[in-house]
Structures are given as structure tokens and as C-alpha cells.
Amino acid sequence: MNAQILPLTSSAISHPLLDTAALVASALQVVDTEARAIELLKSRIDDNFLRACQLMFECPGRVVVSGMGKSGHIGRKIAATLASTGTPAFFVHPGEASHGDLGMITQKDVVIALSNSGETDELLMILPVIRRQGIPLIAMSGNDSSSLARLADVHLDVSVPAEACPLGLAPTASTTAALVMGDALAIALLEARGFTAEDFARSHPAGSLGRRLLLHISDVMHTGDKIPKVGIGASLSEALVEMTRKGLGMTAVVDADDRLLGVFTDGDLRRALDDHEVDLRAAKLGDLMTTRAKTIQPDKLAIEAARLMEDFKIHALLVVDASGALVGALNIHDLLRARVV
Template structure:
């Protein structure tokens, strides 16, 4: 069996590697800084067209511009501007049907001369669909045919060969982000709105998950009467696995809570008759509670603030309707 021969490794110069990395960052940072004065009347008009759009914002671009376009479309969609990406090569083979007269098209091309884009422009223009272009060449064909042109030109690529799209793609991406955030603020888009499009993310769980979604209810609520013995209270705590039990009256009104901490304090108190004491004599009165309409993250904050591991859930009449502990919040990935 032939041994695999490793390819020769060039001499590694740590200083040269670090210098190269810093040069790239400096070049791309300069390209971004150059965009700021270009947030002008054209930028405002592009935002006006997008805000007035009754359909969706269709983003398109080839190659690296296409990759940037996909990200811009995703950012727009998640920040309140309905948007999706269409590949210009596929568009001329049927996907143009995805673009409707009520839409707005955002086309990206560094050169502004991308054949696949220019090929589909007559169809877009014929339908009267507004066209916004982001290019690196204000004199290009795409720039001239666009209703609004956004200048994302750069002085040089970060690639020393001047070939690999680097600073140019960064500039286009930043211009797209600027559009998305300007639209977000113009729409009054909130964190709650963002969470609705990210329900599986940590922010979505924090902003959308309510106490009622995770609390124990019905037979899952640990509860005993005030006259219950210590043994009865401990058995209820053991069965329900929440480390505490509510103490309630016949109308389920909350009288207090008995926890592991209350048990430890009772064991340390020599004056307490553990055999004869009722849970009412050992419970904590006026415990911390929460209502079912509150967010789950609020329960986590309440537990952390008061250094407790469980909460009882009550209604407006202070009747016990649920219970939860820190493990419920962990399972829901709220904390």
C-alpha cells in the first residue's frame, strides 16, 4: 500500500500572516466608512419604495452578490419587511413567475453588468415593478436602468490580487443592513415583533413563552390544607416533585407555602414539636407568587432576585391555579 505523502508546507511567517489579516480588516473598514455619505436622497427613496411596497421585496444577484443578497433578504424578512431571494439564472427559466406587479426588486451586482440580471430586467420593467440596484459602478447598465441606484463602490478589494470579492461584498452587505434597519425603525418594529419570526430562538422563548405555557396545573399542583401534618405535607411535596407545597383553604385561596427551607428551619428549632405541628404553623406566609399571563422570563427574574427555586401561580383572587420551579424554566430553555 502506498504511503500518503503530505504536500509541502510553505514557510509560515507569523508576522506576515498577522500583517495580512490586519490589512484586510483595515481595507474593508475603509470601504464601510466610505458608505456613510452615500446615505442620501437615493437611500431615502429606496426606503420609500420598500415601505410603499404592497407585495414583497425580491432580492436577486449572481455569484458572491447572490450570497450577499440571500443574507440581505433574510435580514429584511426577520425585521418586518417581507422578502425572499430569487436566483437570476433560474428566473429566466420560470422563477420570474415568483415576481408579481406589487413587488419591489432589489438587484445586487458589483460590476452592474451581470448578464443574468440584465437579461431579466426588461420583463421586470415591463410589469412596472420598481427596481432598486446596489452596484459598485454608478455608470453601469444596471445602475442606469434602476429606478433607484445605491452606490456601494470601493477603492480597492482586500484581496492583494484584486480578484476575490472581499471589500465589495462587505460594502454591499452593509448597505443592505442599513436599508433593513432604517425600515425596521420606520415601521416601529419591536423586539416582540422580532421574536414572532424567531419563536425557536432564545429571544423568542424569552419574549413569547408565558407562565401558562409551562406551569403545572390541576393534579400537578402540590397543595395541602392548613391542618395537614408535616408528614402529609412532605408526601405531597414528594409526589409533585417541585420542592414545595401550597397551603390553601377550601376555596383554594393561598394561605402560605411550605418548602424544603421551611423543613430545615423546623428541624433546627428545638421548640418545634414536629410530630404534633400542622403545616400552617411551619409554613411561610405571604410567599412570592406570579400570575399566569406573565412571561416565563419574569418568573426566572423573580426567582433569581429572591433566591428561590419555585413559584406558585395565582389568579386575581389569590387562588392557586398553577406552580412551577427552576427545572421547568430550564426545560423550556428560558434560563
């Protein structure tokens, strides 16, 4: 059942304790507070930020992100963003690290530790071990005189003037600032590495972009006995039987060596039926086919087949190799099933 979108009026509120004006004012205050917190980050894209980028760029291992509570949730997101944009990264829970997961961190890694106060016990317990191993440490906190900041090789200041929470208790603006700083690091590194859309697709093969950039014609085309094809001397009835069996709405017309000579489609059939000069019983497919068939090669991207079909207003394509030999066939339904279109 679809939810009804209500207009922004008092009629949208039925509970006697809810005040429409107060709700809107509260929401706008939150947006303003968090927007100011983000704006302040511009002045903190400084030498510390550049040093953090350098440590991460030159890291021969992986970037390990850690944080407790809400900072941990932000840390997981930062690690996921880094990993999907060309910087190998993963998240380690500081509590679990004290009970064995610290072994996941090697001397080739770089650690990013998040704590707004900079005094989170679970983090401070594991950081001396990390420092003794000579592992570079990047701290992200709201207190540049904290224990975490003092232990770090680089401290990124993500302090905020105030939380959006009116009680000043729930992490709101501070977590937003940390998240944005993490995004800034990830995107700066993405551009420094020359990370491309194709690289992004390789880490997102199940996503729509991955399918568009990674799926080739050879992955979706019909091959072997599933290719509709007849010889140039085939009759109209033989062609119709082949088209019906293979279900692609067309058939290739080939020579004895399987080289493509033309294509016969549903459209060709309709034109033949409308041409009173054509003897449908005696006509051979060589007289009825379209000789300039639209083709594509198997190593092309599947999205290119979709563009061809759209450009020429056709619903199927024949696939040929470099020598012109027929190797496959596909139609728009194959692309739909593969979720390319």
C-alpha cells in the same frame, strides 16, 4: 477535544513556506482596505438611499432580492436581515427566475438587484420582464453607468477603490460594501416602522430572545394534578408525601375553594426540625407554613418568574389567578428546561 489557542509568535507556525510577519501584514491590509470601503459609504447615504427606503417602506408586497455568485450570497443575507427586522423579504436566484421562479414576483413587490459590475447576464435577462410589469427596481452595484444602473428606479452606489484581494479578482471589499448598505437599509426601515424587541422575538421564537419575550408562565407551569397542594389541616407527613410525589420542593397550602393560604417548602421543613418547641407529630401545616408566599400570575412572562426567584433567593413559585385561586406551580428547573435562564 478543545483546540489550543496559540500565541501570536513565530512558534505558532511550523510550515516552512508560511511567514508569520507576512500573514499578519496581509490580514491587516485586508481589514484596512475593507474599512476604507465602508467609510466611503457614508457619503452615499443620500437622496437615492432615501428613495430606496421610501419604495421599500411603502411596498404593499415583499422585497425580492436577487444576485448571482458572491452577490447572490450577500443578497440572501440582506433578504434574511430584512425579513427578521420587519420588512417582508425573500431571495430569488436569477438563474432560477428565468425558468419559472419569476412567477414568485408580483406587481406589489419591490426588487433589489445586486451586481458589482452591473452587467450580470442572468440579472439582465429577467429585469426587462420586471420593468414591463411596473415593479420598482433598486439596483446595488459598483458601476453607476452600467446596464443595471440605467434600468433601475434607484441606484445605490457600492463601488470600492480596490478589492482586498491582491489580484483584484476575488470579491472582498465590494461584497462587504454591499452587505453594509443592505444592513443600512434594513435598520433604517426597522426604526421607521417602530420595530421592537417583541416584534423581533416573534420572528425568532426558537432563539433565546424569543423565549425570553414570548414564553409565558402558563406555557411552563405545572397544572391540575401536578400542582403540589394540601389543606391547612394537613399533617407534616402528608405534606412531605405531597412534596415528594410532585417533585417541586414545596407544596401550596389551600382552603376548600383552592385559594392560596400559604406555602410549605424545604426551608420551612428545616426550620421546623430545628425548633424544639414544635411537636412534629401533632403539628398541622397551618402552623408551619409561610403565609406570605411569593406568587405570579399565569399571563406574566416566564423571564419575570426567573427575576422573582433571583430577587428573593427562592427556587419555586406558585401561580394564582386574579382572584387568588391556585392555578399552577413551577420551579427553577422548569425555567431551565424551557431555556429561559
